[in-house]
Amino acid sequence: MTNANKRLYEEKLLSADKAAEVVKSGDKIFYSEFAMFPHALDEALAKRIDQLYDLELYSVSFTNVPKVVEADPKQEHIIMHDWHFGGLSRKLSDQGLCYYVPLCYSHGSRSVHKYVENDVAMICVAPMDNKGFFNLGTSNSFTAANLHKASTIIVEVNSSVPQCLGGNSENIHISNVDYIVEGNNNPLIQLPIIESDxxxxxxxxxxxxxxxxxxxxxxxxxxxxxxxxxxxxxxxxxxxxxxxxxxxxxxxxxxxxxxxxxxxxxxxxxxxxxxxxxxxxxxxxxxxxxxxxxxxxxxxxxxxxxxxxxxxxxxxxxxxxxxxxxxxxxxxxxxxxxxxxxxxxxxxxxxxxxxxxxxxxxxxxxxxxxxxxxxxxxxxxxxxxxxxxxxxxxxxxxxxxxxxxxxxxxxxxxxxxxxxxxxxxxxxxxxxxxxxxxxxxxxxxxxx
CATH class of the missing domain: 3.40.1080.20 (Acetyl-CoA hydrolase/transferase C-terminal domain)
Known part of the structure; x- marks a missing residue:
């Protein structure tokens, strides 16, 4: 790691609670997709949900029930949207707490660029490498498109995330990141093995x-x-x-x-x-x-x-x-x-x-x-x-x-x-x- 990148890292490093203060009423928030759930940032945002109104949360196939949604069961503060339902979003939808965004997956990046507003991106990443890059881990999808649209980018570093090589658009450089949070290194979701019948x-x-x-x-x-x-x-x-x-x-x-x-x-x-x-x-x-x-x-x-x-x-x-x-x-x-x-x-x-x-x-x-x-x-x-x-x-x-x-x-x-x-x-x-x-x-x- 160069001295310049090390200095940038130290300057941008915050606690999750401090980073969550960036979010303001009316913001549209993007969480990283699938297995790359930003646990620490989600928990921090949930702590101050009562202070905020008219928030919208987007992701693809939430693998964890967002704490910020659990903290607002009457939807007085935040509305949750998902581009592809998994089991959790399906259950939340049944409760009226999550809404599906119809999408042909090949259209994901273009749809975000053309039609989706994104104020704050909260994404889980692998630890920074010696060139100053954070790897996006197991989900590329249209994360890069959401990062491009975001006014503020907060990364949550998780040492459990594998370095997934490209391809392309699999990294974000520290110079393009606004804030860094060191999370709790939550293990990635383990999909159950489906027994054959x-x-x-x-x-x-x-x-x-x-x-x-x-x-x-x-x-x-x-x-x-x-x-x-x-x-x-x-x-x-x-x-x-x-x-x-x-x-x-x-x-x-x-x-x-x-x-x-x-x-x-x-x-x-x-x-x-x-x-x-x-x-x-x-x-x-x-x-x-x-x-x-x-x-x-x-x-x-x-x-x-x-x-x-x-x-x-x-x-x-x-x-x-x-x-x-x-x-x-x-x-x-x-x-x-x-x-x-x-x-x-x-x-x-x-x-x-x-x-x-x-x-x-x-x-x-x-x-x-x-x-x-x-x-x-x-x-x-x-x-x-x-x-x-x-x-x-x-x-x-x-x-x-x-x-x-x-x-x-x-x-x-x-x-x-x-x-x-x-x-x-x-x-x-x-x-x-x-x-x-x-x-x-x-x-x-x-x-x-």
Whole structure:
């Protein structure tokens, strides 16, 4: 560390309580995203919430319930917004304490630059390096865009944060920071390991034959992508590449078993490209100062045109419900927001544009509801209020435990037929009747 940077560090170093005094009524505040929650700054701001009014708080997928929101259950002082719901934001939304910001993830940086005001950015970072840079850690996404818009930037140093190499926009220099807080070095969130079940394993078995040597993978979050990752690690596939939105533990397994080399990628060759990472310490330790991994902003990772530059892109994401018109709802259950658009639409479009690419959306064919009864996830029409995440004009493949339906290039009745074929057998006859009433079924082509 140079003397100049050391001097700057000492000049800008404050307690969390002192730094929180920067916030004034009417401010819009950005917290760093996903696993990079700024604990000390959040706690300090919560202490003075009664002194402030008309605050707005933004982040992407809060992994901790903000103390500042807990301190204001009647929303008299602060309103919370989230660009992508996780479990915590979903629960807060159910209580009327959090609001979803609809967003195609590739639009994140541009949306912030064009439409979002940001008065104070409070971000968790790794300790400063000897060149005066603070690493943004496991979440690049659109942090850089928010820092660019912020009038005041406060960093909370956390020694638990791995140094995640770029890519680009993975650092901020001390000269661009207004205040520094040394936090409590909270460990990063540990995502629970989702145990595989027979249905997810069967879905993964249908996907595996579609993956060949040299494919470039994107895996979403959830049980099915995790099982696919495990099966790939146990396979004899070789020279797989990674260009994904989220990096999870299963990518480490695939790399360490030699399945991932990135040798056949057309861009970022030999690099595992991602925009945020969440998992366990296995993943965070793997990321730390690892030149194999490249952190980029979401406007790079999720741009369908960038995705399509690699050949044989395989995109694997989940869904909540698919209707017979082939509309996919992946982010809501009726009117209840449960996640977000995220990168599903981006990567489905990118995979379609990729030479030999395949965009796969996966879901169990049925589920047991709160009433104890079995319900179909393939339905005549989406439930009232359900949000269309991937429109029928974009969807390529739908996968259930009963098979794969290729929908691209097919008419409405052929799509309905293909979807009914992979629906749960208990509901197929009823779906046929509904399709006939909807006039998207040709009787002569009835499934026997």
């Amino acid at each position: 027979p249905v997810n394993c069967k879905i993964a078995e249908h996907i595996m034959p579609e993956i060949e040597d040299g494919c470039c993978l994107q895996l979403g979050i959830g049980g099915i992508p995790n099982v696919v990752g495990t099966k790939i690690a146990e396979s004899d596939l070789k020279d797989l590449g990674i260009h994904t939105e989220m990096l999870v533990d299963s990518f480490v397994d695939m790399y360490e078993t030699g399945r991932i080399t990135g040798a056949r990628k057309n861009i970022d060759r030999y690099k595992m490209v991602y925009t945020f990472a969440m998992g366990t310490d296995k993943l965070y330790n793997f990321l730390d100062n690892n030149p194999v991994c490249a952190s980029y902003p979401c406007h790079y990772t999720n741009d369908p045109k960038m995705i399509a530059l690699n050949d044989k892109v395989i995109s694997i994401n989940g869904a909540v419900e698919v209707d017979l018109f082939s509309q996919v709802s992946s982010e809501s259950s009726g009117i209840r927001q449960i996640s977000g658009t995220g990168g599903q639409l981006d990567f489905t479009m990118g995979a379609f544009g990729s030479h030999g690419g395949k965009g796969m959306i996966c879901l169990p064919s049925a589920y047991i509801g709160k009433d104890g009864k079995l319900h179909s996830r393939i339905v005549p029409a989406l439930s009232r209020g359900s949000i269309v995440t991937t429109p029928r004009s974009v969807v390529q493949y739908i996968v259930t435990e009963n098979g794969i339906a290729l929908l691209k290039g097919k008419s409405t009745w052929k799509r309905a037929e293909a979807l009914i074929e992979i629906a749960h057998p208990q509901f197929q006859d009823e779906l046929i009747k509904e399709a006939q009433e909807m006039r998207i079924w040709v009787r002569s082509n009835r499934i026997e």
